[in-house]
Amino acid sequence: MSLPKIPEDDSLSQRRASTSPSWSDDNGQPRFIFVLEKNQPETRTHAMRTHWQERRKRKTEIRLSDQTTRLLRAKPEKSNSSMSTQKRVQDSRSYTVDSRDTNSTTPQEIGQIVDASRVLAGIPTQFLTGINYALSSSRLDPFDVFPVTLTTEHHKLINHWLVTHATMMFGKMPASEFNPMRDVWFPLDLSNAASFNAIMAHSAAHLAYLYSGTAPTCGTNSSQALKYKANAILILREWMNDPEKSLSNDAFAGTVRLLTFERYWGAEEEWKIHRGGLQRMIEARGGLHELHSDWRLELVVGLVSLMSEPSWFSPANNISSITCPDFLRNAMLGMDFDIKHMRSIWLISFIQDIRNLMSMSSHLYGNGLTKFPALHDAVLLILSDFKTDTDFSSSLMDYDRLELLFSISIMMQESISLSYIHPTHSPLTTKDDTLQLLDISLLAAPEASKTSVHALLSFLRTYFLEFGLSGVHKIEYVMQMTEIVTHLSLEAHRGIEKCLLNMFCRMKNAVMVFHPDEGATPDSLLSFVHGQ
Structure with missing residues (x-):
């Protein structure tokens, strides 16, 4: 064998x-x-x-x-x-x-x-x-992708930040489609310690807002948020003292995220200080085109460079460059970019501005615009037109409604700003209060403007023209805002309308006309919109 x-x-x-x-x-x-x-x-x-x-x-x-x-x-x-x-x-x-x-x-x-x-x-x-x-723009070690050693507190804040943008982070979108959170903000926020601490401060402040009602732009009382903000500022200060890091991509990303925090949870004066610092960094670097090696950073810095005020409801900002047709070279920004991507980034920022406006207005106008009878009737007319529009497709009436809502929003922003400039005066007693002046004018408006959205828009444009060049500029700015939104997805378009109508049409006891689960609040809209 x-x-x-x-x-x-x-x-x-x-x-x-x-x-x-x-x-x-x-x-x-x-x-x-x-x-x-x-x-x-x-x-x-x-x-x-x-x-x-x-x-x-x-x-x-x-x-x-x-x-x-x-x-x-x-x-x-x-x-x-x-x-x-x-x-x-x-x-x-x-x-x-x-x-x-x-x-x-x-x-x-x-x-x-x-x-x-x-x-x-x-x-x-x-x-x-x-x-x-x-995580192509973050650390390449898969076991050390976060720029700091994580604690239990970090895990809680990261989880809240991800849930806030749940659909944009985890929605069933083809990989080829642009996703502003997944493709831009998530990699940037994990790219360095300053950005990471700034987004932790943002998340902590938002939690405090949800559970204790902290009003944005009035300062947050969250000790967690202030701690992480201080950490981000300390890191950036060290980088600014280092010639090799002062104009690095990390320094730009950290500064942009710190500006994000100040826009929503800080003071306007602090935002303007950091905004001025960012502009000097751009000039020292040689212009925005010098950031072309990191297209994500070029995109967000380019968007912030359009702002001279911390809210998109301020006509002082310049958004004409993202109103143009797609895929054009923008002379002001000095770079080639896909305007669709810029609009998607703008959408997230704009939705958060709606939340700021809604939160601040609730302290002054807790019952919506019921203190201004003629103006309140006007927004109820817009609401009725929205509810009868069951076509769910962009139309001329959609355009008119958006233009009206944005016009009222800009005037409300001005009214709120006046109340903060003159804290001893109520907006209702301030002689220059824009909403009160508009309400008086609406009382004497033609009858057609009280029954037709299109006629109401014509009256409002005429009202703005009475203010001369500033009124003309407001009309142009409102039209640019409307143009941008009409290029976004239908869910974003109608979600923005619902949020603004909820703010203006609130009845007594702050009862809203749309349920939050319908994407009718900024937070719910952020949680399910795809960012396009």
């Missing part, structure tokens, strides 16, 4: 075996024939037991090697992690079949071992490739 060769031991010391091959197989491998004098069954049993033990041992080693190669460590040392990963990959690739084992291993088993080694080598490569693609 032909059997694999086995080592000699005391029990087989009396057996005689030929030490030269009697014949060779097709692969040229020698086979040996044992010539036994006695106890042939015992010898066969021992040989087979040895063969299966060796085979089981090899399978166990392969399984252990697989587990070792795919082991994920939470926080590897940077100096050793890449070396250890590379070593495991090399070990799996260098696995070869020992010539001494070929006597007891079939060709099929050899093929399985080689295939297993290839799979083991591919797992780390595929994993790293996927992570690096998702």
